Amino acid sequence: MKEGFAIGGGLLAIGLLLQLTxxxxxxxxxxxPVNLIVLTAFLLFIVVATFLxxxxxxxxxxxxxxAAVPALVYAAALTIIMGLTRQSExxxxxxxxxxxxxxxxxxxYIAFLLALISFxxxxxxxxxxxxxxxxxxxxxxxxxSFLLNHVGLFLVLVCASLxxxxxxxxxxxxxxxxxxxxxxxxxxxVKSIPMxxxxxxxxxxxxxxxxxxxxxxEIEVLVDKKKRVMATVxxxxxxxxxxxxxxxxxxxxxxxxxxxxxxxxxxxxPWLPYVYTGxxxxxxxxxxxxxxxxxxxxxxxxxxxxxxxxxxDARKAEKAKKQxxxxxxxxxxxxxxHSHHSGSSEHSGHSGSSDHSGHSGHSDSDDPLPPHFHxxx
Amino acid sequence: xxxxxxxxxxIVAVLLWTFGALSAWKEKVRGAYLFTAGGLLVFFSFxxxxxxxxxxxxxxxxxxxxxxxSAFLPLVGLIVYARWNYKWILSFSTVLxxxxxxVNIFRPEIHSKTLMPALQSPWFAPHVIxxxxxxxxLGAATLMAVYSLAKRPKSHTASSSGxxxxxxxxxxxxxxxxxxxxxxxGMLFGALWAKEAWGHYWSWDPKETxxxxxxxxxLVYIHYRQMPTxxxxxxxxxxxxxxxxxxxxxxxxxxxxxxxxMSVHTYG
Numbered sequence: 001m002k003e004g005f006a007i008g009g010g011l012l013a014i015g016l017l018l019q020l021t022x023x024x025x026x027x028x029x030x031x032x033p034v035n036l037i038v039l040t041a042f043l044l045f046i047v048v049a050t051f052l053x054x055x056x057x058x059x060x061x062x063x064x065x066x067a068a069v070p071a072l073v074y075a076a077a078l079t080i081i082m083g084l085t086r087q088s089e090x091x092x093x094x095x096x097x098x099x100x101x102x103x104x105x106x107x108x109y110i111a112f113l114l115a116l117i118s119f120x121x122x123x124x125x126x127x128x129x130x131x132x133x134x135x136x137x138x139x140x141x142x143x144x145s146f147l148l149n150h151v152g153l154f155l156v157l158v159c160a161s162l163x164x165x166x167x168x169x170x171x172x173x174x175x176x177x178x179x180x181x182x183x184x185x186x187x188x189x190v191k192s193i194p195m196x197x198x199x200x201x202x203x204x205x206x207x208x209x210x211x212x213x214x215x216x217x218e219i220e221v222l223v224d225k226k227k228r229v230m231a232t233v234x235x236x237x238x239x240x241x242x243x244x245x246x247x248x249x250x251x252x253x254x255x256x257x258x259x260x261x262x263x264x265x266x267x268x269x270p271w272l273p274y275v276y277t278g279x280x281x282x283x284x285x286x287x288x289x290x291x292x293x294x295x296x297x298x299x300x301x302x303x304x305x306x307x308x309x310x311x312x313d314a315r316k317a318e319k320a321k322k323q324x325x326x327x328x329x330x331x332x333x334x335x336x337x338h339s340h341h342s343g344s345s346e347h348s349g350h351s352g353s354s355d356h357s358g359h360s361g362h363s364d365s366d367d368p369l370p371p372h373f374h375x376x377x
Numbered sequence: 378x379x380x381x382x383x384x385x386x387x388i389v390a391v392l393l394w395t396f397g398a399l400s401a402w403k404e405k406v407r408g409a410y411l412f413t414a415g416g417l418l419v420f421f422s423f424x425x426x427x428x429x430x431x432x433x434x435x436x437x438x439x440x441x442x443x444x445x446x447s448a449f450l451p452l453v454g455l456i457v458y459a460r461w462n463y464k465w466i467l468s469f470s471t472v473l474x475x476x477x478x479x480v481n482i483f484r485p486e487i488h489s490k491t492l493m494p495a496l497q498s499p500w501f502a503p504h505v506i507x508x509x510x511x512x513x514x515l516g517a518a519t520l521m522a523v524y525s526l527a528k529r530p531k532s533h534t535a536s537s538s539g540x541x542x543x544x545x546x547x548x549x550x551x552x553x554x555x556x557x558x559x560x561x562x563g564m565l566f567g568a569l570w571a572k573e574a575w576g577h578y579w580s581w582d583p584k585e586t587x588x589x590x591x592x593x594x595x596l597v598y599i600h601y602r603q604m605p606t607x608x609x610x611x612x613x614x615x616x617x618x619x620x621x622x623x624x625x626x627x628x629x630x631x632x633x634x635x636x637x638x639m640s641v642h643t644y645g
Contacts, residue, residue: 001604065604069597076593083586083625086635098581160579169576214494235494236574247576267576275578279565286561289554 003061004070011109012074015102024092024099031165032270039162046112050119062113063120071113074106107157114154121146141288148285155278163271170266171249174199174219183266193266194242196222200230204257217248217262233264244268378426386423387447387478390416391471394451398468401458409467413455420448440484443477449506450474450513457555463548465517473513500570504563511559512627515595518552519620521545522613546609550602553616557595564588583636587626594619 030038053059061067082097090096097103125143170183170191179198182190201218216234221241223229231239231246238245250263393416400408424444427435435441454470457463525545567588568578579585598615601607630636 065600068600069604072593072597072600076590076597079586079590079593080622082581083583083590083630084633084635087581167577212494214497236498238573238576245576265576269577272572279568279578282561283565286558286565289561290558292554 001066001070004067005073007067008070008074008106008109011105012102015100015105018101018105019093022101024090024096025101025104027099028165030162035162035165039158042112042158043115046115046119049112049116050123053116053120059116063117068113068117071106071110075110078103078106104161107161111154111157114150114157118147118150118154121150142292145285145288145292148281148288152278152281152285155281156275159271159274159278163269163275166270168266168268172197172264172266174217174262174264176200176202176260179222193244194224195244196225197246197264198222199262202251202257202259202262204251204259206257215248215251217264219246219262219264221246233262238267243270378423378430380427382426383423384482386419387482390420391475391478392416393419394467394471394474397451398471401464401467404464409458410455413451413458413467417448417452417455420451424448440481443481445502446506446509447474447477447481450477450510453510469513469517495574498570498574500566500573504566504570507559507566508563511556511563512623514552514556514559515620515623518549518556519616521549521552522616525549526610526613526617542609546612549613549616550599553595553598557592557599560588560592560595564592582642583630583633584626584642587622587630591619591623591626594622 049059049062053063078097081094082103085094085097087097088095089099093100121143125140168185168191170185170193172180172183174180174197176199179196181193181196183193185191198220199217200220203214203216203218204212205214207213214234216232218230218232219239221229221231221239223242229241231241233239233246233248235248238247240246245267247265247267248262249265252259252261393412397409397412397416400406400412424435427444435444450470450473451467454466457466525542528542567585571580572578594615598612598619601615602612625633630642
């Protein structure tokens with residue numbers, strides 16, 4: 001785990017250097033198409049790292065719990081700092097955590113680990129499928145749950161952060177009887193939108209004490225100067241038109257129900273479908289996590305279960321050893337040769353059985369591999 | 378059906394749930410199922426009665442959400458009981474449910490309180506309910522962690538107490554796993570709701586920030602426990618720390634200077 005903490009510490013140091021030299025992260029610089037280029041480069045890097053993983057200790061290390069736990073600890077710690085300091089856009093260092101390099105780098109690192117571990121899991125699943133190990137079976141429910149959780153979180157982290165500069169968030173003051181096509185961004189600059197909105201009616205319902213129970217706008221939208229659409233925009237029920245969501249934001253509170261205007265918020269987020277894909281994957285993953293069988297429901301403790309699997313592995317290794325001895329003439333040579341390879345590449349020959357020792361997920365990589373012998377299946 | 382009938386339905390339901398919980402302790406499985414289901418029937422018939430009278434589902438006020446919460450707790454307890462045969466889960470859900478019923482009986486005025494439009498969402502109840510259930514499960518895991526830390530293994534019976542520790546640990550792991558699943562539901566339901574109500578799914582509102590912290594905390598525990606070289610006591614201390622973070626998220630942020638006036642999650 002020391003290595004994991006060292007990597008995280010290194011990232012923090014790099015982040016601090018970047019913060020000192022470049023200043024806070026300017027997220028708007030990642031606006032389309034830069035974010036697409038960055039994403040492509042990141043994905044390419046992940047693919048290269050995945051192929052290097054088997055023969056490269058650092059990349060192999062990154063797919064283990066010894067890397068995951070420190071990364072999560074760093075993310076939690078930085079987020080705690082964020083939770084304890086008042087945040088404002090343009091604030092310095094901790095006060096604008098989202099633009100603070102060390103924070104962003106740790107989250108990028110987590111996304112990287114998520115991608116590597118997902119590829120690794122996927123390759124184990126496919127390899128197992130091809131080989132049809134005798135007497136072993138993969139726990140597919142667990143595999144699918146694992147992939148949904150990890151890939152889902154990857155999608156959410158990557159698409160939400162890289163997509164953030166492409167979000168358009170505009171305000172419009174719609175007046176009764178006056179078609180309006182001007183909307184303003186946060187800097188009060190006029191932005192063009194592909195529609196004209198006319199407020200037909202403003203609705204305000206109040207409780208007995210006068211506080212608003214419901215406020216809504218009936219609007220008529222002229223889309224692309226052709227199509228007319230009627231919509232009612234309620235709090236919690238935005239209208240969806242041409243990839244835009246139109247929200248009820250406010251009204252003339254001095255006039256109340258007689259307000260002649262309605263303040264609408266128009267939001268366009270082209271990356272939303274990808275973030276939602278991630279969210280739905282995580283929801284499905286959480287459901288499978290909930291439905292998974294536990295050790296205790298088998299009447300076994302975790303330790304007993306692991307012991308059982310270990311015994312199974314040992315029996316197998318014993319059998320393999322006997323076979324090997326039977327066929328080999330020069331034992332010592334073979335042993336030397338194969339023990340040399342008993343690292344990550346050797347691993348593939350036993351992926352089915354060694355996966356089982358990591359019943360609670362995928363801890364196979366963390367188990368120091370038993371001194372087993374190479375068998376051609 | 379009016380609110381004044383609530384107390385009668387509640388008393389009958391709580392009694393039935395208590396019988397159910399006692400049956401579970403005594404490993405009388407059929408009794409546990411029948412009594413708990415009976416209590417649920419009584420409680421839900423009150424909710425349906427309210428629904429018909431109000432002409433909309435009673436989900437508008439905090440009190441009404443508590444009403445659903447008190448009904449869902451034994452329901453989810455029953456599901457968990459059927460799935461894992463934990464004999465303590467029904468007692469746990471009954472006690473929690475009773476607490477919320479008592480709040481509703483002793484503070485009935487909340488039912489007339491108004492609900493701001495942003496909270497009038499079909500996501501409101503599930504968001505809150507699954508979070509509350511996650512908090513309950515993780516609370517139970519924390520209690521078991523404290524118990525496990527306090528009970529030091531005696532040297533001469535090392536092996537037998539070691540086994541006891543391990544079986545306790547796997548129950549704790551199950552609770553945390555299910556608790557994390559529900560935390561994830563709560564967080565993502567919140568994100569989907571936020572997109573509809575406030576325009577964005579995640580705004581790093583203080584409550585959201587602390588929800589992320591809590592979530593990361595339990596992820597650390599789950600991943601740490603899967604390391605073959607992990608130390609049991611460190612893992613248990615992690616759980617206690619995580620529950621402290623969860624408390625900050627639940628109500629502690631109301632007292633954090635950094636979060637004052639920054640959150641949409643401040644209630645009346």
